[in-house]
Amino acid sequence: MKNQKRNKPPVISNFDLPAGRILAGKYEILSRLGAGWEGEVFLVREHPSGIERAVKLFYPQRNPRDKIANFYARKLHKLRHCPIVIQYHFSGIIHYRKIPITFLVSDFIEGELLCDFLDRQPGKRLTPFQALHLLHALAIGIESIHAMKEYHGDLHTGNIIIQRFGLGFDLKLLDFFHWGAPSQENIYFDVINMVKLLHEAIGGAKHYSKQPKVIKDICRGLKRSLILKNFRTAGQLREYLEMLSWD
Numbered sequence: 089m090k091n092q093k094r095n096k097p098p099v100i101s102n103f104d105l106p107a108g109r110i111l112a113g114k115y116e117i118l119s120r121l122g123a124g125w126e127g128e129v130f131l132v133r134e135h136p137s138g139i140e141r142a143v144k145l146f147y148p149q150r151n152p153r154d155k156i157a158n159f160y161a162r163k164l165h166k167l168r169h170c171p172i173v174i175q176y177h178f179s180g181i182i183h184y185r186k187i188p189i190t191f192l193v194s195d196f197i198e199g200e201l202l203c204d205f206l207d208r209q210p211g212k213r214l215t216p217f218q219a220l221h222l223l224h225a226l227a228i229g230i231e232s233i234h235a236m237k238e239y240h241g242d243l244h245t246g247n248i249i250i251q252r253f254g255l256g257f258d259l260k261l262l263d264f265f266h267w268g269a270p271s272q273e274n275i276y277f278d279v280i281n282m283v284k285l286l287h288e289a290i291g292g293a294k295h296y297s298k299q300p301k302v303i304k305d306i307c308r309g310l311k312r313s314l315i316l317k318n319f320r321t322a323g324q325l326r327e328y329l330e331m332l333s334w335d
Contacts, residue, residue, distance in 0.1 A: 100189075103128050105117050105120070105130065111191065115143055115193070118140070125150065126144075126146055127145050127146040130143045132193075141194065143192070157191075159266050161176060167233055167238060173233070180193075199250050203244075216300055222285075223289075230243075276316055276320065
């Protein structure tokens with residue numbers, strides 16, 4: 089019991105890192121971008137190149153034996169050719185209050201979280217046409233991940249960055265979730281979450297009854313069995329969207 093207590097990782101609830109602090113001798117903190125269950129993300133400037141990067145610092149209690157950090161690094165590297173995935177660069181260790189902290193360096197993606205983007209739209213929702221274009225862009229991106237026998241595992245409006253929109257949407261994904269080894273169930277989970285995102289984008293349950301048939305034929309009342317009857321992969325959903333006919 090005493091050994092277990094000695095080996096228990098220290099608990100850190102937040103990293104109090106001011107702008108200007110240098111991490112690992114080369115990454116100057118510019119600002120804090122956000123936080124999640126596993127750690128915090130900072131915008132940094134890499135020296136001497138001057139390139140802006142994103143650095144994720146992991147809370148030690150959430151990352152025992154670097155299990156989570158290594159999972160992220162391996163997954164991002166494996167999916168480096170998927171255009172919807174942020175590019176991973178480097179991992180290392182800093183000391184914060186004399187505690188070793190693992191960090192990962194990746195591209196800094198300028199854009200807006202999907203949740204914030206939706207909040208700015210009229211009525212805080214997209215038109216059916218816009219929402220279907222959003223879903224199509226997401227399906228293309230997730231299909232590239234599924235083609236690598238991988239999954240995201242945590243798709244929601246706070247985990248998707250919109251870089252631009254117009255004729256289409258340019259998206260990037262944040263925070264892959266670790267549900268264990270890839271499986272068919274993981275693929276199904278991503279598909280269900282993509283359909284839930286469509287449902288949320290058009291305004292959710294409050295506006296669902298007034299949606300056109302083309303939306304309802306995809307959402308299927310958010311019933312898992314009905315959704316999976318039509319779409320078992322992101323590729324099937326993407327193909328369906330590309331074959332849609334409009335009345």
